[in-house]
Amino acid sequence: xxxxxxxxxxxxxxxxxxxxxxxxxxxxxxxxxxxxxxxxxxxxxxxxxxxxxxxxxxxxxxxxxxxxxxxxxxxxxxxxxxxxxxxxxxxxxxxxxxxxxxxxxxxxxxxxxxxxxxxxxxxxxxxxxxxxxxxxxxxxxxxxxxxxxxxxxxxxxxxxxxxxxxxxxxxxxxx
Numbered sequence: 001x002x003x004x005x006x007x008x009x010x011x012x013x014x015x016x017x018x019x020x021x022x023x024x025x026x027x028x029x030x031x032x033x034x035x036x037x038x039x040x041x042x043x044x045x046x047x048x049x050x051x052x053x054x055x056x057x058x059x060x061x062x063x064x065x066x067x068x069x070x071x072x073x074x075x076x077x078x079x080x081x082x083x084x085x086x087x088x089x090x091x092x093x094x095x096x097x098x099x100x101x102x103x104x105x106x107x108x109x110x111x112x113x114x115x116x117x118x119x120x121x122x123x124x125x126x127x128x129x130x131x132x133x134x135x136x137x138x139x140x141x142x143x144x145x146x147x148x149x150x151x152x153x154x155x156x157x158x159x160x161x162x163x164x165x166x167x168x169x170x171x172x173x174x175x
């Protein structure tokens with residue numbers, strides 16, 4: 001069955017057809033489709049349009065500095081979206097890396113300096129407490145790697161970042 005899906009995807013590419021879903025069946029959805037709707041998480045709404053990343057050029061435009069590492073670690077597609085609740089913002093970045101191993105390799109590459117491991121295994125969530133003015137939450141499940149950056153360092157915003165992870169993580173299918 002997996003060989004059939006791979007062949008079908010290859011045929012679609014050769015014929016010039018576009019695909020709305022990720023080529024990774026473990027992802028369950030396109031990263032854009034995983035973004036929470038406005039007010040799904042405690043009054044947070046999207047600020048501006050999402051930055052969709054589908055190739056090297058678009059990931060370089062969306063991520064300054066680390067794009068090359070993401071590409072080396074199997075980047076397939078991604079999205080970046082800022083959310084705000086009127087008093088604070090957070091940035092959500094979701095990347096399809098094609099396999100759980102690749103998603104975990106991204107976490108290992110950017111492993112936090114002051115980590116707090118909240119989940120490990122099939123679903124991994126690590127909070128980086130090493131930033132003076134915010135948090136970084138790293139999350140991986142199936143072939144998806146996600147990073148959430150906060151712009152303040154409060155229990156409230158950390159809890160909101162965790163809720164974003166759990167909301168998005170619930171949309172990721174595991175093979």
